[in-house]
Amino acid sequence: MSINEILLEVKGLKMHFPLTQGIIIQRQVGAVKAVDGLNFFIRRGETLGLVGESGCGKSTTGRAILQLYRPTAGQVLFEGQDLCKMAGERLRQMRRRMQMIFQDPYASLNPRMTVGNIIGEPMEIHNLAKGKEKQEKVQELLRVVGLNPYFSNRYPHEFSGGQRQRIGVARALAVQPEFIVCDEPISALDVSIQAQIINLLEELQAEFHLTYLFIAHDLSVVRHLSDRVAVMYLGKIVEIATRDDLYRTPLHPYIKALLSAVPIPDPTVEARRERIILVGDVPSPVNPPSGCNFHTRCPIAIPLCSEQEPAFVDKGVDHWAACHRV
Amino acid sequence: MRDNTLLEVRNLKTYFYTMDGTVLAVDGVDFVMREGQTVGLVGESGCGKSVTALSIMRLITPPGKIVGGQVIFDGEDLLKVDDEEIRRVRGNKIAMVFQDPMTSLNPVLTINRQVSEALELHLGMNKDESRKRSIELLEIVGIPEAAKRIDDYPHQFSGGMRQRVMIAMALSCNPQLLIADEPTTALDVTIQAQIIELVKRLKKELGMAVIWITHDMGVVAGMCERVIVMYAGHIAESARVSDIYADPRHPYTLGLLGSIPRLDAARKSKLTPIEGLPPDLINAPPGCPFAPRCAWVIDICHQECPRLRGVGPGHETACWANVKEGRA
Ligand SMILES: Nc1ncnc2c1ncn2[C@@H]1O[C@H](COP(=O)(O)OP(=O)(O)OP(=O)(O)O)[C@@H](O)[C@H]1O
Ligand SMILES: Nc1ncnc2c1ncn2[C@@H]1O[C@H](COP(=O)(O)OP(=O)(O)OP(=O)(O)O)[C@@H](O)[C@H]1O
Ligand code: SF4
Ligand code: SF4
Ligand SMILES: [Mg+2]
Ligand SMILES: [Mg+2]
Numbered sequence: 022m023s024i025n026e027i028l029l030e031v032k033g034l035k036m037h038f039p040l041t042q043g044i045i046i047q048r049q050v051g052a053v054k055a056v057d058g059l060n061f062f063i064r065r066g067e068t069l070g071l072v073g074e075s076g077c078g079k080s081t082t083g084r085a086i087l088q089l090y091r092p093t094a095g096q097v098l099f100e101g102q103d104l105c106k107m108a109g110e111r112l113r114q115m116r117r118r119m120q121m122i123f124q125d126p127y128a129s130l131n132p133r134m135t136v137g138n139i140i141g142e143p144m145e146i147h148n149l150a151k152g153k154e155k156q157e158k159v160q161e162l163l164r165v166v167g168l169n170p171y172f173s174n175r176y177p178h179e180f181s182g183g184q185r186q187r188i189g190v191a192r193a194l195a196v197q198p199e200f201i202v203c204d205e206p207i208s209a210l211d212v213s214i215q216a217q218i219i220n221l222l223e224e225l226q227a228e229f230h231l232t233y234l235f236i237a238h239d240l241s242v243v244r245h246l247s248d249r250v251a252v253m254y255l256g257k258i259v260e261i262a263t264r265d266d267l268y269r270t271p272l273h274p275y276i277k278a279l280l281s282a283v284p285i286p287d288p289t290v291e292a293r294r295e296r297i298i299l300v301g302d303v304p305s306p307v308n309p310p311s312g313c314n315f316h317t318r319c320p321i322a323i324p325l326c327s328e329q330e331p332a333f334v335d336k337g338v339d340h341w342a343a344c345h346r347v
Numbered sequence: 348m349r350d351n352t353l354l355e356v357r358n359l360k361t362y363f364y365t366m367d368g369t370v371l372a373v374d375g376v377d378f379v380m381r382e383g384q385t386v387g388l389v390g391e392s393g394c395g396k397s398v399t400a401l402s403i404m405r406l407i408t409p410p411g412k413i414v415g416g417q418v419i420f421d422g423e424d425l426l427k428v429d430d431e432e433i434r435r436v437r438g439n440k441i442a443m444v445f446q447d448p449m450t451s452l453n454p455v456l457t458i459n460r461q462v463s464e465a466l467e468l469h470l471g472m473n474k475d476e477s478r479k480r481s482i483e484l485l486e487i488v489g490i491p492e493a494a495k496r497i498d499d500y501p502h503q504f505s506g507g508m509r510q511r512v513m514i515a516m517a518l519s520c521n522p523q524l525l526i527a528d529e530p531t532t533a534l535d536v537t538i539q540a541q542i543i544e545l546v547k548r549l550k551k552e553l554g555m556a557v558i559w560i561t562h563d564m565g566v567v568a569g570m571c572e573r574v575i576v577m578y579a580g581h582i583a584e585s586a587r588v589s590d591i592y593a594d595p596r597h598p599y600t601l602g603l604l605g606s607i608p609r610l611d612a613a614r615k616s617k618l619t620p621i622e623g624l625p626p627d628l629i630n631a632p633p634g635c636p637f638a639p640r641c642a643w644v645i646d647i648c649h650q651e652c653p654r655l656r657g658v659g660p661g662h663e664t665a666c667w668a669n670v671k672e673g674r675a
Pocket of ligand 2: 391397399
């Protein structure tokens with residue numbers, strides 16, 4: 022296993038949801054282009070942050086990678102093998118190696134199952150452990166995520182949001198995955214609890230050599246956790262770079278605006294900051310704007326931008342961006 | 348004596364009498380606001396921010412009850428005035444923008460009907476006048492093509508636009524005080540930045556005071572003059588915005604600031620979380636509500652709840668320990 026080994030590679034990934042009309046006879050009248058041609062890779066052991074505004078396609082990307090949605094087009098190569106082409110037993114075996122942690126710690130746990138069963142279930146599904154061995158593993162996992170092992174007989178409603186998120190993390194870890202999609206794992210938590218979960222995710226990564234796709238809209242948290250960061254806008258990736266390159270020398274006007282909009286908890290800094298205020302809202306992914314789909318809000322757009330889509334090219338050392346003007 | 352005090356909240360207590368017991372949602376809150384001032388009310392979920400705001404407007408409904416205190420607005424105790432008077436104050440002198448713009452706009456009425464209503468009710472305008480003024484208000488809050496969009500329904504507007512409509516409605520009667528309850532929490536940062544710029548601009552133009560409720564210490568830094576940090580129904584600390592960040596004097600404030608990663612600071616290898624959980628407001632033990640999570644805790648903290656005490660000009664903290672001296 023080399024340090025630079027690519028664990029996951031996504032090529033031309035598209036996920037379009039059909040828009041239908043009619044009650045008895047449904048006919049397709051268009052498509053929500055939630056994810057529209059993504060290219061990126063993740064190295065083993067690293068964290069790739071995925072940021073962008075609500076509705077830009079982050080969760081859909083995560084789900085399409087894990088084949089929870091079957092992509093409309095493109096490839097998802099896990100250790101070089103295309104998951105999109107797999108089905109049945111083969112896919113099930115690959116799925117064990119990839120897990121997801123969800124945003125909502127309230128909705129993502131079955132309220133009628135004990136914590137022990139919630140965490141133990143995936144082990145049974147994948148024939149990893151049963152009976153006493155399973156129970157011991159559950160208790161071990163509870164300890165790993167910072168919960169009392171005796172909690173295994175309790176139900177989710179007896180726990181706080183932060184504790185439930187820990188249970189979700191324990192369930193994801195139960196099948197000893199290599200790759201975890203963390204979909205906004207801290208957004209629903211209290212501010213004072215968020216740092217507990219961030220630290221936990223970091224500790225687990227170091228201990229179990231995990232690879233993360235970390236989805237979030239909080240740019241400060243993504244900076245804290247990620248090795249590299251991808252920025253999405255309206256179904257497309259507009260920039261990918263190492264963390265330091267992206268935050269120090271952002272190229273694309275969209276990420277520049279995003280960064281300038283993040284409030285900083287320091288009044289003297291805030292007083293001196295120049296904000297780039299984007300006008301308007303994110304357009305609909307059903308009829309995305311022509312050319313560069315950011316041109317309707319871009320402060321530096323030129324006529325070419327509405328005509329031709331900019332290519333996604335390397336503008337430095339592994340610093341990719343899609344913009345006619347950088 | 349006439350000073351420029353606009354609002355004085357004294358020992359406000361609002362409890363909820365539920366099946367499980369009494370929730371001490373707001374338990375002795377004290378603060379003063381000047382005319383035209385912007386005050387940030389921060390703290391995590393459930394600490395009593397919304398209940399404080401609703402109590403000021405006297406909008407608490409059963410099982411909740413304002414059980415004590417005073418809300419002196421413009422020289423008058425709002426907790427004592429009759430129902431007609433409080434209705435006149437609401438929407439007219441004090442306006443509120445709620446957290447979720449979808450639930451606070453009526454889905455079956457056009458934007459025009461909703462913005463016009465307050466104008467007709469409070470200012471006695473007729474339909475033509477109120478429509479004209481509504482269009483102006485939508486233009487002020489930056490709705491593009493306001494004259495065309497005014498007959499749309501709320502679902503035809505995006506989240507950011509709905510929040511602008513809420514602000515337009517709140518502004519319709521030139522309030523002296525705007526209470527904005529997490530008006531940007533459900534929005535993206537780019538839209539949040541638009542709304543913050545808008546409120547800053549309107550404040551300057553109209554000279555109104557603002558209470559801005561949020562859990563984001565960053566938002567407060569950019570727009571408020573004073574900050575009130577709440578924890579478990581109590582005020583933990585209150586100070587000028589510069590002092591809260593440069594010289595925090597309450598362990599909870601310190602914890603909040605230490606636990607969030609900052610975009611402009613050197614990346615720390617590890618965050619310092621506040622350990623433990625926020626307390627249950629039903630069976631609150633005696634003593635300081637932060638004691639179970641506090642690194643500075645001393646014996647007295649478990650026995651007696653600290654009261655706010657001055658630690659500098661306009662700077663108060665409710666803590667037995669001397670956090671400043673103890674800091675390395
Ligand atoms: N199952 C689905 N059917 C139809 N449209 C969908 C479906 N899932 C997502 N979408 C649409 O695809 C787009 C991308 O959604 P997605 O949930 O991936 O965004 P996101 O970036 O995760 O947003 P958020 O930050 O709000 O979670 C949105 O316009 C959404 O409405
Ligand atoms: N109708 C109600 N019945 C019972 N308890 C209530 C009711 N409304 C509020 N509370 C309780 O009062 C406390 C304070 O609630 P409040 O809504 O003021 O919190 P908040 O600080 O605004 O939180 P958030 O950031 O989540 O909006 C909470 O513990 C809450 O559970
Ligand atoms: S291609 Fe044009 S519209 Fe798109 S981001 Fe670059 S300058 Fe702006
Ligand atoms: S009073 Fe005591 S427990 Fe409360 S914050 Fe101060 S030191 Fe901590
Ligand atoms: Mg999502
Ligand atoms: Mg609230």
